[in-house]
Amino acid sequence: MVWQLAAEAVLVVHLLFIIFAVFGGLLGLWRRWLIVLHLPAVAWASLLMINGWLCPLTPLEITLRQWAGQTGFEGSFIGHYLVSVIYPSGLTRTLQTLLGVGVGVFNVGVYGVIGWRGWRKDNL
Template identity: 40%
Template sequence: MGYRVLAEVTMAVHFLFIVFVVFGGFLAWRWPKAIWSHLAAAAWGLCIVLFDLNCPLTYVEDWARQRTGESGLSHGFIDTYLTGVIYPERFLDEVRLLIAAVVAVSYAGAVHRARTRFRRG
């Protein structure tokens, strides 16, 4: 039972991490120091996409699922839980571009707000 809980918690943390990668830049609008953790998360997400890296959270979930007797993940987290489930696989490139646009808008807004704060003193 412990491995099943670990697998489920890891899956939830992984999902939250992806939500943070997509929308976390908007936190910097309110809390400017949040940009540093978001830059690290976004860079990691970009490296995973560009270099086809495996996320450590995927390894943990896969390992825990195998310990419960399941077959584990046949692909990565995104391929298993998002692509083909949340959006059709044929739109993967468009979804990636949309995510990049959301991150860019969040950063542009954060820069704008930081400049406004700086001008006010």
């Protein structure tokens, strides 16, 4: 029971990290100090996706599930939990790379807006 709860906690943290990496830049529009937390998160998430690396949280969750007597899963967190919902046709390596680039481009745009707002505020 303890290992299952730990695995579920890792799952929740993993999902929250993904949401923060993708959309956390928007929080910078609200609280600038969150940018300091978001930039490393988006860099890490983009590097994982672009390079096809496995997030360390995935094997941790698998191990905890196995210790709980459950079967683990193969592949990535996104592949196991989200692909069937978001990408019914499957997550290819090309699509994974595009997603990683897309996260980076989206956040560059968000930070462009933040920079523009700061520049306008200082120069008006």
